[in-house]
Amino acid sequence: MNKSTTKTLSWAAKKLRPASVNIIPKALNISADESTPNYWFYDSPFLTQFFSSFSATFPGGEQYMIDTVRMFRDQVKDNKVLYKDCGGFIGQEAHHSREHKVINDFMQSRGFPVESVENMIERILPFFKKMRKKDQMALTAAAEHYTAYFGDLVLSNPEVIENVHSTIRPLFVWHAIEEIEHKAVTYDLFDATDGEYLSRIYGFVLASALLGYLTTYGMATSMWVDRKNMTIRDTAKGLWWMFGFGKNSGYLIKSLPFLLEYFQPDFHPWDDDNSHLISKWRSELDKINVGKEKEQKAA
Ligand SMILES: [Fe+2]
Numbered sequence: 001m002n003k004s005t006t007k008t009l010s011w012a013a014k015k016l017r018p019a020s021v022n023i024i025p026k027a028l029n030i031s032a033d034e035s036t037p038n039y040w041f042y043d044s045p046f047l048t049q050f051f052s053s054f055s056a057t058f059p060g061g062e063q064y065m066i067d068t069v070r071m072f073r074d075q076v077k078d079n080k081v082l083y084k085d086c087g088g089f090i091g092q093e094a095h096h097s098r099e100h101k102v103i104n105d106f107m108q109s110r111g112f113p114v115e116s117v118e119n120m121i122e123r124i125l126p127f128f129k130k131m132r133k134k135d136q137m138a139l140t141a142a143a144e145h146y147t148a149y150f151g152d153l154v155l156s157n158p159e160v161i162e163n164v165h166s167t168i169r170p171l172f173v174w175h176a177i178e179e180i181e182h183k184a185v186t187y188d189l190f191d192a193t194d195g196e197y198l199s200r201i202y203g204f205v206l207a208s209a210l211l212g213y214l215t216t217y218g219m220a221t222s223m224w225v226d227r228k229n230m231t232i233r234d235t236a237k238g239l240w241w242m243f244g245f246g247k248n249s250g251y252l253i254k255s256l257p258f259l260l261e262y263f264q265p266d267f268h269p270w271d272d273d274n275s276h277l278i279s280k281w282r283s284e285l286d287k288i289n290v291g292k293e294k295e296q297k298a299a
């Protein structure tokens, strides 16, 4: 069996996204204001630095993913669904970058050195743009598995959303919804243009190292600047939230199986059909926005 036949069979065997899921960019226009506290996640300096550092990776990181998809999508012109989904993906990610830039600028204006992460990404991205194109595609597909992982983590745990300040909560929900909606686009594009298992795992290792490094770097610089407000108790609570056991804790550990599914040779993002989260939270998003307006009026 030659390679192209293998790829055709592999492609045909893959799952399609559920019919109820559409990849349509929808604007949000978030605004943080004077009512937004410095510690907008669980009122916790540690956890806010974690998510703020993660947010700092989005404008540069999502632009990199958009550029990668643009580089490959002409190769799947014959696959009308995937080609159209690439357009939806590009539109959604462009919106995400813009909205996260608002939060990043807000945190910077409050004295947190978010720009240091953004600048770091600007410095290292040229290196990743020099990699072989197929490795860039594998890296992008793996990075999207991480964002799908966080999307599932957020939307599967309503108490997490409740602990995001009301001015930032819609961003969490909206971004999480769209990350689930388009979670298979870059994977399918990778699969259609390369699809080798070792490339996929190489991309995952690279994405893990990159995300781990940037988030740790962002947290370390922010925590150092904010060291007067960092406490052992808050840090311990934050670590328990990530890695602890029991109710309302250990969110990163609990979601680990989702992340590790990527290692299954026949993995596909829609093996795990979590599309019910999209329909549930699309309607909740409207209520959250209404709730936000009420809170502001009452204040
Ligand atoms: Fe995104």
Ligand SMILES: [Fe+2]
Pocket (backbone or CB within 6 Å): 093, 144, 147, 178, 179, 182
């Ligand atoms: Fe994404």
